[in-house]
Amino acid sequence: MDILIYSGYMPLEYMLEGSVSTKTGVFGFGVLLLEIISSKMNHGTYDVEHPINFLGLAWELWNEGRGLELMDQVLENSCTPEEVMTCIHVGMLCVQDHAMIRPTMSEVISMLTNENMHLPEPKRTAFFFERHDPDSARDDNLGNVLVNGQSISILMAR
Template identity: 50%
Template sequence: MLTKWCFDNFYNGYMSPEYAFHGLVSIKTDVFSFGVLLLELVSGMKNTHRYHSEHPLNLVGYTWQLWNEDKALEVMDPTLDGFCPHNQILRCIHIGLLCVQDHAIDRPTMLDVVSMLSNETMPLPQPKQPAFFITTVVQQEVGGPEVKSENCSINQVSISVMEAR
């Protein structure tokens, strides 16, 4: 059961690369997950979907691409428009990208993240390339069957895996 949980969280993009590939846990492991969550909150999108028609980009990859093209606000959830200043949205995207950087040493600590979020005058370093910025399965493009994840839990609390024997 733990193996399935690890695979699901790795595939969904919440698991840090150092933990997924090497089993290493550090104070930066949760920072990675928080960064993905922050990008999901700002965008209103899940990290597991494809967001680019030409390349198999997940939310992190799509946000990274837009960031590099100076179009980061395009990832913003339209329902936030008018409720939150664009500079705050851009700051959240910037902090989210800092949290999902490939190497743990490049990521801020959670204490730093809290400081960055609460102090708008605090300067932010430029983010480096994130980890897991492309999706690993692109079956629809190669003509394979569409894979749909199905929630097998009746009460939304337990995790059940439906497998044939």
């Protein structure tokens, strides 16, 4: 029996259904782009009091208009805030929940190289776990579970 373990670069459709498409790589590229901008890894949580995963943190900051807070300060002197925001925006588009709404890699290249290109607004990212009171995540019948009642790890016999 093989165990499928969540890799921070694999989209949900691959993990649940084994579906692979050109958009699978787009998802991984988006995660990598966000990791480069932030110098954070896509694993673990980023707030001790109210845990949130990396893509959740990126989405929360983006959605609240605080995207620049994701940027590692090392980048401050090597690029403009506009360049950073474009990279974050493109990264958010790449990690969309549904493969159909992710851009193609050729569109990603155009987005990153064309300063005047209008970028669509991203929707909530895949693997987004909202911040909640840790005590509210407990269900007496199930023990400690994720707030949304789902797990990312899936056991599959092969």
